[in-house]
Amino acid sequence: MRKWVIGTAAVFVVVLLAAGLTLSFAWRVLNSPLEIERSEWLDVPSGTPLWRVSENLAERGLMRHPYVLTWYARFTGDATRIRAGEYTLAPGITPLGVLEKLVRGQVHLHQLTIVEGWRFADMLRVVRGHPAIVATDLDGPALMAELGKPGVHPEGQFLPDTYTFPRGTTDVELLGWAHRALERKLEDAWSRRSDGVVLTAPYEALILASIIEKETALESERRTIAGVFMRRLARGMRLQTDPTVIYGLGDAYDGNLRRVDLERDTPYNTYTRFGLPPTPIALPGAASIEAAVDPEDGDALYFVATGLPDGSHYFSATLEEHNRAVSRYLQRLNEARN
16 A cells, blocks of 8 residues: 555655646747847737648747747637737747737738828828728728718818828728817817808818919918918909919929919819809818918018929019019029029
8 A cells, every 4th residue: 555655655646747747848848038139020810710720830930839829828728819910920929928929919011101291192092002900992972981971072181290000091080080089179169260261061171282282382371372362262363373274274283383274264263253262272281271260460462472492482472573573583594494
């Protein structure tokens, strides 16, 4: 009997020792950095089991003993909680770090910048050309309907900004974020509009902001230009702004705006028609939206490019002064050509 007890105890000790060694080995494996010299991509398609992810890393020479991570995840229940997506694995990450990423869904986020002054067509081309975006074939009206705004013209309806998103995001999803951001920005700006604003609705502010966006790239001029347009609207003067004419010409515009173009009537020709054009002509940035609802006080009714490298404009209160500024601008152009 005594020998049996001693034998049983010995076996028990051996088992405990083996278990301890196994646990110690597993713990070292789980907490040892993967063999990564520079960041590596890990793509986990939907429905992929953890054991296959571990084997993939082992096949690429990045992880030793992949079965240890699989067993551990099965024991903790994490094996059924991993999320599909595209991940980046940085040098120093351990198998436990990989598992944590997969369970938390810490997928790699791509970036795309929507630029101020782009037209809707420009934006759509860039968005659908991004390799991580799933593109649809919806046109402008169908896209706006999908966003819950049927009948709304798509021009100007998306806020320029840098957006982050995981691979597999659709163009509709990303543009939905940009549209809702635009609505929030416009609503906030409109609620703080200055007393001198003669616009009657946020959409009119959006239209004016798009014109300001196309007229200047200088932050210091946005409110000044907004003031010029606001005073012209208040006095019943035509806006006479070239970017609206160019937008109205569409594909007929060849890069050279002629007098005949200024005289050709379209809904967007602010030389032939009073008031604002029917829709925005581009994507206005936040600064232009702010300028449209908070124009600078002054007496200027005209402006023209100075022809200087900084892209600045000369502002005039009278037509006579404006004509002299135009003559100086044309002279600078001729000198530059010669």
